[in-house]
Each structure stands twice: as structure tokens, then as C-alpha cells.
Amino acid sequence: MISDEIVQLFKDALSDDDRAVTDAVDLAPKLTDWRGRIRGASRLMLQPASAASLAAIVKLAGETRTPLVPQGGNTGLVGGGIPEADGRAVLVSLERMNRIRSIDPAGNTATVEAGVILQALHEAAAAEDRMFPLSLGAKGSATIGGLISTNAGGTQVLRYGTMRAQVLGLEAVLPDGDILNQLTPLRKDNTGYDIKQLLIGAEGTLGFVTAASLRLLPAPREIATALVGLKSPAAALPLMSRLRQATGDQLDSFELMPRDAITLVLRHVDGTRDPLQEAQPWYVLVETTSSVAGTQLRETLESALAEELEKGGIQDAAIAQSEGQREEFWHLRESIAEAEKADGLSLKHDVSVSVTDMPAFMAKATKRIEARWPGARILAFGHLGDGNIHFNVRSDERLPRDRLMELKDEVAAFTYDEVASFGGSISAEHGIGTLKAGELLRLGDPGKLAAMRAVKAALDPHGIMNPGKIFAA
């Protein structure tokens, strides 16, 4: 545990606008992850109000060799923002650095601090007739700093890319306490190494993101959203090609959901209802948008789906007739994680393979896991358009919860071996944190891992930034 002396030194380093939290009750929710599975320890959480204050904290941490753990909205799913259980680290929350510094509608950029919540950015952009093209189920709590540090994906990657594609400039405090001032919204800047790219997806192991300049787009004028019933994931791929072609490649989202996911949401989430007349084995939520009015996107979607229905490519479809119905469809999709949590244990595996291989991967891995552990049940859903599925393992009465929990590492290794056999990735969008560090060491490319260690050692020679994350000991 951190000594009283260290706690006092950090408190003394703060300015009047910063905060220090030492009360165990206030600290408790910050020391447990969103699913309540990973618990860490720390006596001290600091909440700096500016990059300058944070820089002073980091300098002191270097001098006293005190580990620091950055935290944003604490919605991460791999334990990256939770301090290790030895209690040696100081937790640093960026939530007080939450100003939207500026929105530039002409340049289509927003400059925001790390603690700004994604939903607040959506609202601020909409007020200027712009949109920020990244969204996800945790948008009410996830922060820009966390989203950048995990290179988050979400439901619009198909058209607009991950967080990396949205970042134009970055301000950060590096592990030696220096401030990286690359906050310029320049779209072109070839002046040597692009250091900000290293911080994107670094999960807080190379410094603190304190602010970012982000790209915005014109707000959509037309949105067409449909929920489609399908026989199988294999049937989804020709549908996706057809819709990309029909909409002039304006397909924002293509989200796959099995019937089991809909059933869970209907059971656990208030205000939800079955979206189609009859239950379907699989569903995709499809959305296409245009920033130009009068492009008749809805009619285009409707006629493409009608053709597919006639050909037998799909089983049924409903097009949202109002913004309210569109929100209902999205509420179903975005509530799956919450419904899974309410229903009991689920071992999560956020994986990617090529879009083309996804149906074969899903079929093979499901069959092998369900045969290997009778009672194991796969719930696979997510961003099919990106080749990214949350391949989660639950269980029925034949495999009790405690037994499934005991098997979690074995099930994960088995799943990731299947992923590796398809040339895929063991972490598509959630990152590595502590949960996947061992598997990254086992399955990661040795050349890449060696280069990552060299970068880490060069920028953070004392290992103060988020120890135990990404790199297994």
C-alpha cells in the first residue's frame, strides 16, 4: 500500500482546482470494473483539473517511483483502468477535465478535454449541425480519453473507422511529465514520427491523454434504419454487399444479433419489445445515412430489402417509421451487454477475423466449444460489418455458474486458438488490459511484442504508467 508520506506528497503537489479522494466509500466504485469482476486497491485517487497539474503529478510519480493508473468513465471491459490489487498505485481520474474547448463548424473539428463524455460530444456537435461519427453502448459514461486510449470502435466503424480515424491532434502528459502538444487540428503534418499514434490504443501505458482535436462531419439529413430477420450469419454477408452497393456505400452500421440476445434483452430491459412479427434465428440492424436531403435513402433500403425477401435471402424486415422506432431498434442492440450482465455469468471474447471468414469461424468455434463443455452456450453478436464479434460463452443448468467461472481461462485459450487458426485478433476493440495480457504473450507476434517493449522502455523507463496492463510479467 502507498505510505502516508506519499499520500501527503501528492496532496501537497495539487493546486486549488484539483481534488484528492481518500475516502474508502468514494473510492470503492472506481476500484471495480463495469462487470464487477475485477477488483483493485488504492488509497488515493487524484482528480487534476488541468494538464499542468497532471504534469506535476507525473513528475512526482517519477521521482517517487509511484505507479499511476489513468481512469476515465470506467466502462472498459479488460481491467485496464483498475489499479493492481497490491495497492501500490495512485488512481488518476480525468473526469474533472471535461471541457469542450471549441467546436469549429467550418473546419469540422472539435477540441475537447479527455474527461468529456461521448454523449456530451454528440450533443455539442449536433447543436452546431455536425456529428461525431463514433458511438457505442457505453456512450453515457465512456470518456474521450478512454475511447482514444482503447482505440474504441463501436457501431459506425464500417463507414467511418475506429477512434484512431477521428483523432486529428492530441495533447498528452508523457511518463517523464513533459506535455506533448500536438493538439493542432491539421489534416496534414509530415514532420517526423507521429507520436500521438503511439498513445492511441496504448491503454494508459505510455502517458495520459489530456485533450484531443477530433474530426466532425456534417449532421445527417436522412437516416434509414431497418431490422432484418435472417436464417444464419452466412446469409448476412450477401445482404451486406447488396446494401453497400444499393446505398452507394453509405452503410454506417451492420450489427448482427442472435435470437438469444433479443430474448435476454426482452427479459431484462424495460421498455423493449419483439421487433418483428415472428421470432427469427438471427437479426441484423442496418443503418444508412446521408448528409444530403432528398436522396430517398428509405425507399432505396426498402426496395433492396423487398428484393432480398422475394429471393429468399432474408426472412423478414421492418424499416423504422419514426425516430422513436429507430431508437427502439438501437435500444435492443445497445442493451445486450447490460442484459447479459443481469442474466448471469458470461465469458466475453471480443474477437475479429476477416468479414468473409466470420460465418465459418462462428459455426466452427460454436460447435467445438459446445461439444467440449456440454452446457456451454454461445451468444455471438456485434459488428459483423467490421469482422468483429463478441463471442461470449454462457451456460445452462448442465454447467453451473461456478464451474464455468473456474473454466474461464481454459475457455478463453480454446476460443483464441480458434481465432488464431483463422488468422484473427484476440482483441478487436476492447484492448488487452490485465484480462488478455497472458494470451497476448502466448499468441502475439514476437516481433511486434519486442518492438512494443522497446517503445515502453524508451518512453517510461521507470515503468510508472499503468503497470501490469498489456504486458504480462
Ligand SMILES: Cc1cc2nc3c(=O)[nH]c(=O)nc-3n(C[C@H](O)[C@H](O)[C@H](O)COP(=O)(O)OP(=O)(O)OC[C@H]3O[C@@H](n4cnc5c(N)ncnc54)[C@H](O)[C@@H]3O)c2cc1C
Ligand atoms: C455497455 C458497453 C458497451 C461497450 N461497447 C463498446 C463498443 O461497441 N466498442 C468498443 O470499442 N468498446 C466498447 N465498450 C468498452 C468501453 O466503453 C470502451 O473501452 C471505452 O473506450 C472506455 O472508455 P472509458 O472512459 O470508460 O475508459 P476507462 O474504462 O476508464 O479506461 C479504459 C482504458 O483507457 C485508459 N485511460 C482512460 N482514460 C485515459 C486517459 N485520459 N489517458 C490515458 N489512458 C486513459 C485506462 O487506464 C484503461 O486502460 C463497451 C463497454 C460497455 C460497458
